[in-house]
Amino acid sequence: MSLGDYLRLLRAKRQGITPWEIEAATELPKGLYRQLEQRYRAMGDDDVIRMLADFYGVPFAELRWRFDWPRKALSRTLMAMSLRQEPLTLHLWNGQVVTGTVMWWDLGALALDVGAEEPLIVQRHAVERWSPRLPNVGHPADEADADDADDPDEDEIEE
Numbered sequence: 001m002s003l004g005d006y007l008r009l010l011r012a013k014r015q016g017i018t019p020w021e022i023e024a025a026t027e028l029p030k031g032l033y034r035q036l037e038q039r040y041r042a043m044g045d046d047d048v049i050r051m052l053a054d055f056y057g058v059p060f061a062e063l064r065w066r067f068d069w070p071r072k073a074l075s076r077t078l079m080a081m082s083l084r085q086e087p088l089t090l091h092l093w094n095g096q097v098v099t100g101t102v103m104w105w106d107l108g109a110l111a112l113d114v115g116a117e118e119p120l121i122v123q124r125h126a127v128e129r130w131s132p133r134l135p136n137v138g139h140p141a142d143e144a145d146a147d148d149a150d151d152p153d154e155d156e157i158e159e
Helices: 003-013 019-026 032-038 046-056 060-067 071-084 140-144
Strands: 087-092 097-105 109-113 120-123 127-131
Touching (some): 003 046, 003 060, 019 032, 032 046, 071 127, 097 120
Antiparallel strands (some): 087 127
């Protein structure tokens, strides 16, 4: 589960607190919290992650490791493994580990051929990490990547 997905889960557990209320409580710049939740790339830095860890009462390390596993990196891995027709191992939020060949994926889910009669459908937000991990995937250098095909809000920035 990426940092953005995990932040959405933590916010839901707060019973409807808004991104604007979180920004006010943490002194985050206007619009940044929404970007952290909705962008598919790694956003923010360790200072921002520390503020949010304090706000939510979770360990810094619990949020920090998720920063290195953004959904954009999962998209690139799914594409590469689909083209190669090589197995991919997914580590899910519930502790389950599944391995199979990528059949298809979209913004919300993916299908793995695990050798069963039917493909295994996995919701993307349930994926915490995966292997193999492609080089430079999930690092701030990815910010310079021009491929934003799966980032529908890339050009939307709240002022």
